[in-house]
Structures are given as C-alpha cells and as structure tokens.
Amino acid sequence: MSEDTPAPLLEGYRVLARKYRPIKLSQIIGQDFLVETLKRGIEGGRLGHAFILTGIRGTGKTTTARIIARALNCETGPTPEPCGTCSSCMAIAQDRSMDVIEIDAASRTSVDDIREIIEASRYKAVSSRYKIYIIDEVHMLSKSAFNALLKTLEEPPPHVKFIFATTEIHKVPATILSRCVRFDLKRIEAPTLVAYFKTLCEQEGVVCEEEALGLIAKAAEGSVRDGLSLLDQAMTYGTSQVTAAQVRQMLGLSDQGLLFTFFQALMEGETLLSLEKLRYFYQEGADPLRILEDLLDLTHWLQCLKMSPSLAQDITLTPEKRQKGAELAETLSIPSLTRVWQILLKGFEEVKRAPSPQKALEVIVIRLTHLTPLPSLHDLLNQGGDELPLKKKILSEVKAGTHPAFASFEDLVEWVSQQREGILHGNLVYDVHLVAFSPPTLALRLTQKAPKNLSQQLQDLLKETRGEVWTIAISEEIGHPTLYEKEQKAREEQRETILQDPLVKTVMEAFPGTTLVEIEDK
Ligand SMILES: [Zn+2]
Known part of the structure; x- marks a missing residue:
C-alpha cells in the first residue's frame, strides 16, 4: 500500500489523519x-x-x-x-x-x-x-x-x-x-488548525464554512489528531459541504445566536421568556450541562470583551455575532458578569448532582433572572453633579467603609460630637435615657427638655454621613440614667475614692477647713 492511498474503510469515508500524515519536518504544523x-x-x-x-x-x-x-x-x-x-x-x-x-x-x-x-x-x-x-x-x-x-x-x-x-x-x-x-510539543493554536484544515478541505474538494472549521478547531483543544477525526466525521456527515450548523449539531453545541438571545433574556430578568428559550434548547436535544458550559463560555467572553476587545478574539464567531456580543457587553458591568459567572459555576455542580438536571437548570435560570442589575460604583460616581442623591448615597457608603461600628451608645454620642452637631450632642448627653442599644436599632426615653424631632435628627445624620439606616424608637421605659447623670455619678465615686486615700486624709487633717474643689484627669 503506498503512502498516498487512503485506508480502505467505509466508502467515501476519509481518514484524513493517515492520508495527510506529514512525512517531512516542513509539513509539521504549529x-x-x-x-x-x-x-x-x-x-x-x-x-x-x-x-x-x-x-x-x-x-x-x-x-x-x-x-x-x-x-x-x-x-x-x-x-x-x-x-x-x-x-x-x-x-x-x-x-x-x-x-x-x-x-x-x-x-x-x-x-x-x-x-x-x-x-x-x-x-x-x-x-x-x-x-x-x-x-x-x-x-x-x-x-x-x-x-x-x-x-x-x-x-x-x-x-x-x-x-x-x-x-x-x-x-x-x-x-x-x-x-x-x-x-x-505545544498544543496547536486554533487559528493554525483552521488554516491547516482549510488546505485539506481544498485538496479534498469539500466546501467548508470557516465558522465550521473554527468550531472543530476549538473542540480539538490543540490536538491535530482530534481535530482531523472531527473533520472526518463532519465530512461524512455533510458529504460535499461542511456547514457550521452541521458541526454544531455534531458537537452538540448550541446555536450562538440563540444562546445570545437566551443570555439577554436572562440578564433582562425575563423569567418566562428565558424558560421558554431553555425548553427550545431541550427540544433541539441540548444537554443541561452543555448549555451551562456554553453560558459560562459566553460570560467569560463578555468579560474579556469588556476588559479589552483584543482579548475577545474568537474564531468561531462571525463578525455579526461579535458585534452583538459587544452590544451585550455594553449593557453589563464586570461585577454583574462576575456574579453571573459564580451562579453558573455553582449551578454546574448542582446540575451534575441533581436527580433531574433539567429541573436544576430551570432553578438556576430563575435565579439568574432575579439578579437585579448592579450598576458599577464607577458608573454611579460618574453620573453627574454632587446633588445626585444616588451619588451622595454611594459616597456616604464609601465613607461608611472607613467608619468602625459603634461599640456603645457613648461611642455614638461621641461621634455626633465629632460631626460638630453641638446642640444634638447636648440633647443626647443631658436629655435622653438610653433604653436599648443594638445597632442599627436604638431605643430612647426623652426628657421634657428634649426636642420632639430628636430621633429624626439623629436618623438623618447617621444616614447622610455614614449611609446607615437606623431605627430610633422612643420608649416609655425608665432606662439608664442620662449620660450627664452617669458622668456626675462617676465623679462622685471618684471623689469618694480620693477622700478615702490615706495621703489625702492626712492632708485634710493637717489643714482643717480644706475642701476638694476639682479633680483633674491626668
Ligand atoms: Zn529517502
């Protein structure tokens, strides 16, 4: 049998790997x-x-x-x-x-x-x-x-x-x-494989869509042998013509166009439409894991596209599909895509383990459609002037990130003082009794002197400055002494302690009529 005779297998079936096996160094590709x-x-x-x-x-x-x-x-x-x-x-x-x-x-x-x-x-x-x-x-x-x-x-x-x-x-x-x-020996790059397959198709007199060759090259994952055997199959399948649609069906891949509209429906929160599209994939014989893999691929590709269009070179996509992808990427933020990726990846394991992979996938679809689109922080900050409430909110949230949580009511009151809210601070020290402190909830009993809108003032300050939403309830319970009373009591106790000090006692006895006027903190 000479080198040029294909192996006598099924009639019309080509064994490309044998027929075109390189015999010189210059024929080795990649x-x-x-x-x-x-x-x-x-x-x-x-x-x-x-x-x-x-x-x-x-x-x-x-x-x-x-x-x-x-x-x-x-x-x-x-x-x-x-x-x-x-x-x-x-x-x-x-x-x-x-x-x-x-x-x-x-x-x-x-x-x-x-x-x-x-x-x-x-x-x-x-x-x-x-x-x-x-x-x-x-x-x-x-x-x-x-x-x-x-x-x-x-x-x-x-x-x-x-x-x-x-x-x-x-x-x-x-x-x-x-x-x-x-x-x-390296994995052979997909474009190298595509170029090689093209020359083989020409020699075989078979018309192949470039997209079809791209799909085969991608599926071969760097192996010429695998690529050639897929090409063999595709040629048997399509006789004198190999189309992308045939190859997709052969490889069990979803149609990229349908996948895009499915993904779009998911991102727009269209639950019913998404489930309908999912059922269509099933009717076409798609496997739940395969659909998830395709969605993961698409998410990854969109992320690359957002980072840099040059990262998103995909030989299996036509220019129109690349354009459509670019439009889709435009509407989604990197954090949203990251969340989608995480849900899909987690879903992959769930579908694998589920008694009914189809139902598991439907649950994931519902989960994805209930993701509220999350605008990026960067987008929000660049929306316009300072007066934008959203921007103010985000800024205060950013600021909140640097604030440690209040450990006690005293902490909170001290913070109010730092905000230069003198009157409010005074009210909090003299005119309120703490009933309960459990951030972000606070219960207070107000004295007669306290302003009626004190809780509102404090809530507003916390929200505007720290971006925190507090519930401040007015209670009838007696609660703790006011901070002022507490401080007074502490001073009394300190005074008593000092007066009991043997040295102080000696001084007082030596100088009759001496009184303790003030205690200075050291
Ligand atoms: Zn020789």
Whole structure:
C-alpha cells in the first residue's frame, strides 16, 4: 500500500489523519521551534543519540518521531527533507523497516523486554545508517526497565538512536531525562488548525464554512489528531459541504445566536421568556450541562470583551455575532458578569448532582433572572453633579467603609460630637435615657427638655454621613440614667475614692477647713 492511498474503510469515508500524515519536518504544523531546532541539528550533523518528545495527546509526537527516523536514515541524508522514494523511506512508510523499531511501552514494560532491545541494539543496522528505537509512552516502563535502559544510554553504540515519546514527562526518571535532548510539543493554536484544515478541505474538494472549521478547531483543544477525526466525521456527515450548523449539531453545541438571545433574556430578568428559550434548547436535544458550559463560555467572553476587545478574539464567531456580543457587553458591568459567572459555576455542580438536571437548570435560570442589575460604583460616581442623591448615597457608603461600628451608645454620642452637631450632642448627653442599644436599632426615653424631632435628627445624620439606616424608637421605659447623670455619678465615686486615700486624709487633717474643689484627669 503506498503512502498516498487512503485506508480502505467505509466508502467515501476519509481518514484524513493517515492520508495527510506529514512525512517531512516542513509539513509539521504549529511546532515552529521544534522544527527549526531539529532542522539545524540534522543539517549540522549535531543530533544527539537520544531524544524525548513530550506533549498532550494528538500533538504529533509519534509522527515527529517517525519523521526524525526518516530524516536520519534517508539515503539522500541525513536530511530534514527525506526523499520519500528511497528504499529506507519506503520501508518506514510501509512499517517494514528492519532498522526502525517501534515499541509501545504501555504493553512492554518489563525489564526483559528492554534487555531484548538492548541485546539487539549491539548489532549494526541491517540496511540503513542507524538502528532507531522509537519507544512510545516511555513513562510506562518499570523501574528496573529504566535502569537497564540507562546503562545503554550512558554508553550508546554509535549506530543507535533512541526516540522516546511521552504524555507524562514527570514520570520519566531524571537520570533518563538528563541523557536525552528534550522537545516539548505545544498544543496547536486554533487559528493554525483552521488554516491547516482549510488546505485539506481544498485538496479534498469539500466546501467548508470557516465558522465550521473554527468550531472543530476549538473542540480539538490543540490536538491535530482530534481535530482531523472531527473533520472526518463532519465530512461524512455533510458529504460535499461542511456547514457550521452541521458541526454544531455534531458537537452538540448550541446555536450562538440563540444562546445570545437566551443570555439577554436572562440578564433582562425575563423569567418566562428565558424558560421558554431553555425548553427550545431541550427540544433541539441540548444537554443541561452543555448549555451551562456554553453560558459560562459566553460570560467569560463578555468579560474579556469588556476588559479589552483584543482579548475577545474568537474564531468561531462571525463578525455579526461579535458585534452583538459587544452590544451585550455594553449593557453589563464586570461585577454583574462576575456574579453571573459564580451562579453558573455553582449551578454546574448542582446540575451534575441533581436527580433531574433539567429541573436544576430551570432553578438556576430563575435565579439568574432575579439578579437585579448592579450598576458599577464607577458608573454611579460618574453620573453627574454632587446633588445626585444616588451619588451622595454611594459616597456616604464609601465613607461608611472607613467608619468602625459603634461599640456603645457613648461611642455614638461621641461621634455626633465629632460631626460638630453641638446642640444634638447636648440633647443626647443631658436629655435622653438610653433604653436599648443594638445597632442599627436604638431605643430612647426623652426628657421634657428634649426636642420632639430628636430621633429624626439623629436618623438623618447617621444616614447622610455614614449611609446607615437606623431605627430610633422612643420608649416609655425608665432606662439608664442620662449620660450627664452617669458622668456626675462617676465623679462622685471618684471623689469618694480620693477622700478615702490615706495621703489625702492626712492632708485634710493637717489643714482643717480644706475642701476638694476639682479633680483633674491626668
Ligand atoms: Zn529517502
């Protein structure tokens, strides 16, 4: 079977990953640094004898390993651009090269397996320049297998090359790592994948909407292999044309336009309309968790959009949808979006645990529609002049943040004095009896001398200056003595204490007629 023949599977079914598997370094996408380093290493003949390729699944580790093998063993090489036609290149392409040995460490983990390899590595390559061992999922090897391998890595025969691949580099012993040249394969960026898929579609003669390719690239999460298998599916699904609608249905994604109107209804507090839209999603076969994920994605995207339009680049959105998103973002504040995010995230766990995920989601929808839109502090402060009551209120609330709470009625009265409310302060000291103090509630009994609107005056002062709403009740209960009476009593007690002091007594006795006139606080 030649390289260009697709695998004979279902008729019309393309196995793109096999058909378009790169065979040269220049065909590897999204790994520019790796390609450049390998190219220079191969051209300069400065390639080590052991490599380790690491990265998430589907980023091209095995493909890269095979390309290195081809590059090293090509009869025209070593060259970064193996010819593809010499006997070595052909043998590798057809998986029949005697000198390129692929081992899956997941199934051959024992020390005996490795000993066998090491034993064989002592013999020269059969028909090529190097004997190349590609060990996939190398982290699966047993400890003793690693130890056996280490000895060979320390003194490798000159004709042997090792290429290791792993998804879990942290499980590979440091002693092995230190003897390998390490290459990290990155996740492939969505725009790179889209561009790649586009060229494949052209070669396949299939018309693909760019939005559809964007959706596939996003779902692939950086893996070419996953992306290609999704594209395969989409092509089977849509035969000669791949549309965004088909891909959405295939991936179980909600229609972005419907999602936007749903989100808008939620934010406008339209409970019934929101529930109606939710039912429509169900009818379309959407899964409750999927809907929540989509809403979370949208919330995150709107937040990015608010921070900076450049953060909100989303290849899966058409310009019209981006415009619509921008309008939606305009009406919402960052704090509101943060609250929506929190509710959705909490809801995600609830829906997962709920016996009926559908009902749980409906409850979350109701919760979201009852969120009162919260204008940002910044917006309020920038609404206009000082006379705006809202601004005044917010300012006093801001100020309130710096006020410690009153620990006692005395504290409160002291604060009134600091506000330069002399008359009110006097009334509070001389003319009221405290009945109960329990912020923000206060009960007082007024004497005859107290102004009738005292409680109103105090309430207004607390509200305007501290932004606090107090309830000040007038009571008939006797309550405590007035603050003035309390102070007088305290002074009396102090006087008595002083007069009892032995030293003072001696002075008074020595100077008959002496009286205690005033006590000065020290
Ligand atoms: Zn060749």
